[in-house]
Amino acid sequence: MRMQIDQQLIRHCRKGDRKAQFQLFKSCFPLLMGVCVRYKKNEEDAREVLNMGFLKILDNLDKYREEVPFEAWIRRIMINTLIDDFRRSRKVRELIEYQDFQENPAAGELVDLNEAEKQFSAEELTALIRQLPPVSQKVFNLFAIDGYSHQEIGNMLGISDGTSKWHLSFARKKLQEMLAGLLNASRVIRQ
Structure with a gap:
């Protein structure tokens, strides 16, 4: 458009x-x-x-x-x-939120994010992105959707390039886990 x-x-x-x-x-x-x-x-x-x-x-x-x-x-x-x-x-220590970051060993297999785009609507994917912690969500949007570099993101958010990369990696992993959970749930429903 x-x-x-x-x-x-x-x-x-x-x-x-x-x-x-x-x-x-x-x-x-x-x-x-x-x-x-x-x-x-x-x-x-x-x-x-x-x-x-x-x-x-x-x-x-x-x-x-x-x-x-x-x-x-x-x-x-x-x-x-x-x-x-x-x-x-943002609060003083919101930059790196470690709450809810525990690993989920029951998550099972990870999902290819490009494949997920084909199987889920934009609204469904947006809803999942909104479930990410605030900084990870912003880093993911700025990098994956808006095309900013980690250096640009770091300057915008007041974080280091490395922290930006960590948040992107974390966001991708969490999204893969959430998508895998949705795929598993939809397989159970179809059976």
Whole structure:
């Protein structure tokens, strides 16, 4: 889904035209909400951050350059808003959560994450990602979905590259275990 934004609409928004700003919001909403729900536990929190991010987009429209794809520009602002929100809300020692990290020996075989994409809907996979601890969830989204490097993630979250790699590895392993559990449950139901 490619987003088409008329440059004239952006010019009207820059001039403070409320109708144009509302039209821009409606046009950007699906893309931005898609970004936000990957990082927040529920839709209400996602909408709250989306609204903060959209205000930043409006405040910074004068800095937007037409040679840059508008979609990439607003996505970057939204991800930065999500990271800022995370930094504000995290507790002092939340960076490395060891609770619930005990190994689950009954998990059995692991699942190939690429195969899981074929067998599960995007909504099901998103629900599983939301079950990860907050930092692991954010690292997984930033690396696997948004394409950031560990160095970039470390800078955004205030963690080392090694810690980012650990969280990604942990997230992948947990997702594989959860997917294996779902696959085993669905096999039992079908029998």
